[in-house]
Amino acid sequence: xxxxxxxxxxxxxxxxxxxxxxxxxxxxxxxxxxxxxxxxxxxxxxxxxxxxxxxxxxxxxxxxxxxxxxxxxxxxxxxxxxxxxxxxxxxxxxxxxxxxxxxxxxxxxxxxxxxxxxxxxxxxxxxxxxxxxxxxxxxxxxxxxxxxxxxxxxxxxxxxxxxxxxxxxxxxxxxxxxxxxxxxxxxxxxxxxxxx
Numbered sequence: 001x002x003x004x005x006x007x008x009x010x011x012x013x014x015x016x017x018x019x020x021x022x023x024x025x026x027x028x029x030x031x032x033x034x035x036x037x038x039x040x041x042x043x044x045x046x047x048x049x050x051x052x053x054x055x056x057x058x059x060x061x062x063x064x065x066x067x068x069x070x071x072x073x074x075x076x077x078x079x080x081x082x083x084x085x086x087x088x089x090x091x092x093x094x095x096x097x098x099x100x101x102x103x104x105x106x107x108x109x110x111x112x113x114x115x116x117x118x119x120x121x122x123x124x125x126x127x128x129x130x131x132x133x134x135x136x137x138x139x140x141x142x143x144x145x146x147x148x149x150x151x152x153x154x155x156x157x158x159x160x161x162x163x164x165x166x167x168x169x170x171x172x173x174x175x176x177x178x179x180x181x182x183x184x185x186x187x188x189x190x191x192x193x194x195x196x
Contacts (some may be wrong), residue, residue: 007025020193026045038060044065048068072101072164072186109129113136128148137156151171
């Protein structure tokens with residue numbers, strides 16, 4: 001993977017790239033399975049229709065790297081500042097999806113990612129403030145300590161999501177879906193006393 005600038009339809013399995021710097025490489029329709037990218041820096045790379053399966057990408061850096069149709073499945077994607085990636089000026093739907101992954105302590109601050117999928121994940125203490133996440137799917141995800149403020153969550157799906165605190169007066173929530181009993185959390189944001 002270090003000696004070429006372009007890979008298409010390649011499968012990478014059980015490879016270790018921890019703490020490496022990967023520069024100006026394009027991956028199209030590639031699959032990464034059980035690979036380790038802990039603290040790896042991707043600089044000016046491009047990922048198109050790629051899948052990361054059971055990989056560890058914790059604390060990786062995505063400096064000016066772009067992702068289009070990229071899926072993370074059963075991965076550790078912890079401590080990543082996604083604002084450093086190169087997102088297109090025109091927001092793409094389904095640019096990135098996370099399924100059954102740990103994305104704790106990630107930053108999505110101010111990003112335009114309509115249709116973002118974070119399903120059945122653990123997304124503790126993630127920062128979604130000021131982001132456009134309209135029509136996103138957070139179903140089944142643990143959002144303990146995650147931040148939502150001035151976030152566009154119009155028609156977002158929080159079915160079976162849990163442990164979220166989303167102040168309704170600070171976010172756009174029209175048409176968003178929530179499940180009981182977790183939806184009661186909105187009452188906690190209203191500075192009222194609940195009596196049993």
